[in-house]
Amino acid sequence: MDIPSKYDANSVESKWYDYWMKNNYFHSTPDEREPYTIVIPPPNVTGVLHMGHMLNNTIQDVLVRRARLLGKNACWVPGTDHASIATEAKVVAKLKEQGIDKNDLTRDEFLAHAWEWTEEYGGVILEQLKKLGCSCDWDRTKFTMDDDMSEAVIKVFVDLHNKGLIYRGYRMVNWDPEAQTTLSDEEVIHEERQGNLYYINYKIDGSDDTLTIATTRPETIFGDTAICINPNDERFTHLKGKKAIVPISNRVVPIIEDEYVDLEFGTGCLKVTPAHDENDKNLGDKHNLEVIDIFNADATLNSFGLQFQGQDRFEARKNVATELEALGILVKTEVHVNKVGTSERTKAVIEPRLSDQWFLKMEDLVKPAIEAVLGEDAEIKLFPKKFENTYRHWLENIRDWNISRQLLWGQQIPAYFYGDGKEDFVVAESIEKAVALAQEKTGKTDLKAEDLKQDTDALDTWFSSWLWPMSVFDGIRNPENEEIKYYYPTNDLVTGPDILFFWVARMIIAGYEYKDEKPFNNVYLTGLVRDKQRRKMSKSLGNSPDALKLISDYSADGVRVGLLLSSAAGNDLMFDETLCQQGKAFGNKIWNAFNLTNIWEVSDAIEQPQSSKIALEWYEAKFQDALVEIEDHFSKYRLSDALMSIYKLIYDDFCGWLLEIVKPAYQQPIDATTYNSVMARFEDNLKILHPFMPFLTEDIWQYIAERTPEEALIVAKWPEAKPINKDLISQFEFASEVISGIRTVRKDKNIAFKDAIGFSVINNENANTAFDAVISKLGNLETIDYVTEPVEGAMTFRVKSNEYFIPMEGAIDVEAEIVKLAEELKYTEGFLKSVQKKLSNERFVAGAPEQVIANERKKEADALAKIETITSSLASLK
Secondary structure, eight states, rough: OOOSSSHHHHHEEEEEEEEHHHTTTTTTOOOOOOEEEEEEOOOTTTTTHHHHHHHHHHHHHHHHHHHHTTOEEEEEOOOEEHHHHHHHHHHHHHHTTTTTOGGGGGGGHHHHHHHHHHHHHHTTTHHHHHHOOOOOOOOGGETTSSSSHHHHHHHHHHHHTTTTTTEHHHHHHHEEEETTEEEEEGEEEEEEEEEEEEEEEEEEEEOOOOEEEEOOOOGGGOOOOOOEOOOHHHGGGGGTOOOOOOOOOEEEEEEEEEESSSSSSSSSSEEEOOTSOOOHHHHHHTOOOOOOOOTTTTBBBBBBGGGGGBBBHHHHHHHHHHHHHTTTTTEEEEEEEEEEETTTTTTOOOOEEEEEEEEETTOOOTHHHHHHHHHHHOOEEEEEETTTHHHHHHTTOOEEEEESSSSSSSBBBOEEOOOOSTTEEEOSSSSHHHHHHHHHHHHHOOOOGGGOOOOOOEOOHHHHHHHHHHTTTTTTTTTTTTHHHHHSSSSEEEEEEGGIIIIHHHHHHHHHTTSSSEEEEEEEEOEEEOEEEEEEEOOTTTTTOOOHHHHHHOOOOHHHHHHHHEEETTTTEEHHHHHHHHHHHHHHHHHHHHHHHHHEEEESSOOOOOOHHHHHHHHHHHHHHHHHHHHHHHTTOOHHHHHHHHHHHHIIIIIIHHHHOOOTTTOOOHHHHHHHHHHHHHHHHHHTTTTTSSSHHHHHHHHHHHEEEOOOGGGGGOOOOOOHHHHHHHHHHHHHHHHHHHHHHHHHTTTTTSBBBEEEOOTTTTOSTTTHHHHHHTTSSSSEEEEESSSEEEOOOOOOEEEEEETTTTTTOOHHHHHHHHHHHHHHHHHHHHHHHHOOOHHHHHHOHHHHHHHHHHHHHHHHHHHHHHHHHHHHHH
């Protein structure tokens, strides 16, 4: 076979991905094997690959590829999410560029544009995942707006409504004025911002007295319907039962009393604006106050804002403050820091707003999900465990879920209104069923489809994706089908901690409600990808590298290794391109190792040398030892540690030691027994590395021997665990230190490796002689003599209490070496003296940190050992 001298990732990656696809290795159908299932966290349908996706999907691919090698029926379901807010915003922006206003379109016309957008830009990210090597079952690709998926969502809505869990309520909600939709509490990010606290005088009706209130939002005075004081506040007893006049609008409002008012905050008088603050709404309900909504949907002031009508809320804030000042009733303005709610999606400042919305009661639904993760017999494990506290906090403080959105893109709420009253509706899976229900409810048998009007709101995207592990296997519409029974519950979920509540917890809730079973066994929570300055990677900061360019520069395998080498579960990953370079270099190292074995001539006529025999036995022990370590790391989802164990095994033990030991002499053949064993070990290495570096490993695997599609590496068998010879491992560690000592002497004394040297040892440690052949070969020794007395005229070094001697006669200028060693001895003794002086200083020892003391003690021990070695060498040379 003509094997290239250099590894060309670009051609290799496309070649093997096409081969895997052609042979259908990624596709899974139920059979007698144990299933291993992962569902992809569906990315935004119009999204593109970024560093977070790269990390998350690399981890999933590692788990899936390993499951295949373990003989499991691996099924990784890919798909995308319709992301209603984000996608609708993009479609609206595109229409605006064309001079089209969304509000001028019918629902169907807008949805036609949205589908066109989705078809044009959707699924790009899935194609990009193929470049990374992701082995998803592409035949199973799902989209949350597919007909069957939407049908499942509607079915669940109707079911929950019929169970009395979904209700319609007039509530204070989080309103995103940019997207012009409500958001659930979890989609609001609270961040500290600097603003102003405005102190405003309100006149008391029928007198010249005034009271002062402090507010951060002077523009909302047009919605004031009361002033509230604490009944226990002696400062304001004279105001009880009186009325105040709202500035500018000059409306008269009551002064009410309630202990809710904080005596310490602001002035002790509170303006009550029930339409624009949840606490004010509660006060308003309690005291029967009027509700005045002063905002339009885009957060501009409506007609209640008088001369400020049409102004944006922030513009109006400045203008109202200016007018209050001109009227002489703005007492003062102070700088004030408070928490402001912003939309996770659009970053717009959230506006509390009263409206009719659909809610899902969570109090009872959440109980099995709490028990599943936090109970004594917890069925679902979070990795790392620290996220259990976050999970507990969210679920034990859960509020009803606002599931309606004022959007067109998404599943339309299946509620049909047959009258003008708030309760004049029915909920049904289709218009035909709705008509029948409406006829039954009203007694009007002549009601027709055109008499019913469907709710215009769409469902929250998360209400679709919370069904994902079930709906991708059609488990909602056909709960007893073969696939849901085989693949559910899934095995591992890999996602980010930022959607632990939004998605993970909700999938658990849905799983217990609809399958009475957990949706997955384990949740592996990745960290965020940050740059070297610890900043979160984002487009706006411009610190996120182009994912596809990284793959082009460093290979898909190199990028996968680069990401995983520094990605401990749940901890943020400090991404540095040099890690991808390291991954690429590792790939080149393995390729070069393969090329080395490929140029060896193999002979059946040669007997296997002892050095090769023992080295192969040692590597088998070392491999088995590493295999146990790797299994342990995988069981704890420490994929970074598993990769590092494989990296060290291949880089240090296989390439650095084994190949060096068995390598035949220049232009000499290698014996067939050794060669076949080395290639078998090489194949084992490729198997355990394959999940991490699929392209390189498959390429070498296919070059090692001609393989049928059934023999491809992707479907090979994970190496079997065997008993470990620990003695052999520790004996080799000792031998490797001896070899290092020989190499150091050769280097220091400039002795060419081609020159064989004498070697003697005083074996105080009773060290095993099994590796003598290896020591002899790698040290190029004439013999190894076991002696009882020091050898004169030799350089010496120690490994533990064993003393080793390399004769120097003729190899060096003995006189010059004595002078050199004497100088080195003098310097080392001086260094030791300075260290010991520090350690004998009681003040230093008492005051210095433990680590500093430990470092000084290590310096002392090293200096003493060096002095002993130099002294021995000097004695043997004199």
